[in-house]
Amino acid sequence: MSDDHSADSPALPTGVDRRSFDGRMRLSTRGGPVYGEPVDSDGWRAWDAGRSKLGAMLELGMDTGLVGGETVLYLGAASGTTVSHVADFAGATYAVEFAPRPVRDLVGVAEARDNLFPLLKDARDPDSYAHVVESGVDCLIMDVATRGQADVAVSNRQFLADDGRLLMAVKARSEDVTADPDEVFADVLSALESAYEIIETERLDRFHADHLGIVARPK
Numbered sequence: 101m102s103d104d105h106s107a108d109s110p111a112l113p114t115g116v117d118r119r120s121f122d123g124r125m126r127l128s129t130r131g132g133p134v135y136g137e138p139v140d141s142d143g144w145r146a147w148d149a150g151r152s153k154l155g156a157m158l159e160l161g162m163d164t165g166l167v168g169g170e171t172v173l174y175l176g177a178a179s180g181t182t183v184s185h186v187a188d189f190a191g192a193t194y195a196v197e198f199a200p201r202p203v204r205d206l207v208g209v210a211e212a213r214d215n216l217f218p219l220l221k222d223a224r225d226p227d228s229y230a231h232v233v234e235s236g237v238d239c240l241i242m243d244v245a246t247r248g249q250a251d252v253a254v255s256n257r258q259f260l261a262d263d264g265r266l267l268m269a270v271k272a273r274s275e276d277v278t279a280d281p282d283e284v285f286a287d288v289l290s291a292l293e294s295a296y297e298i299i300e301t302e303r304l305d306r307f308h309a310d311h312l313g314i315v316a317r318p319k
């Protein structure tokens with residue numbers, strides 16, 4: 101067992117495991133490597149929580165509600181580090197990213213994953229991809245380093261099933277580089293309340309400085 105994983109942590113989704121890499125138990129999914137991570141002889145690749153907020157949320161034992169096989173809308177996909185792991189265990193995975201350069205890499209990652217759909221779109225303009233993304237996705241995952249992260253979550257609520265989950269990593273410095281992160285997080289949580297009920301929050305600082313992990317359900 102990893103030191104990071106307490107006995108009473110929620111079960112990992114089907115398709116996510118803890119495997120030994122160089123004598124250390126690490127989160128892992130099964131798929132082709134994407135960012136230089138090690139792959140074991142059974143085809144499991146290490147999921148680096150230091151490079152992935154969702155990985156950190158799982159490592160810290162947050163109850164994400166993920167079971168494996170769910171449909172996902174992922175906002176802030178960058179070049180695919182985290183969303184590639186998501187696509188390894190989830191069903192249809194729509195990956196929104198507005199910067200063209202990382203999307204070029206993301207398209208390459210998707211070539212090896214037929215359930216991963218990259219979208220070069222702005223997450224602040226959900227109408228621009230509403231014709232592509234199915235409504236009623238099981239999970240909305242957000243890691244957008246932008247001001248107004250709560251507004252993005254609220255405006256993308258329209259895609260989420262009523263019994264779905266929002267899994268969100270808030271970067272304090274994206275909202276205000278000078279403000280106290282705790283105040284930023286309180287403001288974000290308050291702004292989410294128009295559309296979501298907060299289930300769990302946890303600081304991700306052990307892996308990502310001044311980030312808050314949030315699990316919420318739609319109201």
Ligand code: SAM
Binds near residue numbers: 198
């Ligand atoms: N989630 C990625 C991962 O773990 O592999 C890392 C994401 S990085 C921290 C944040 C990303 O959000 C950047 O790639 C940035 O271009 C993207 N982003 C910021 N604002 C955005 C917006 N309005 N729409 C789409 N993507 C956005």
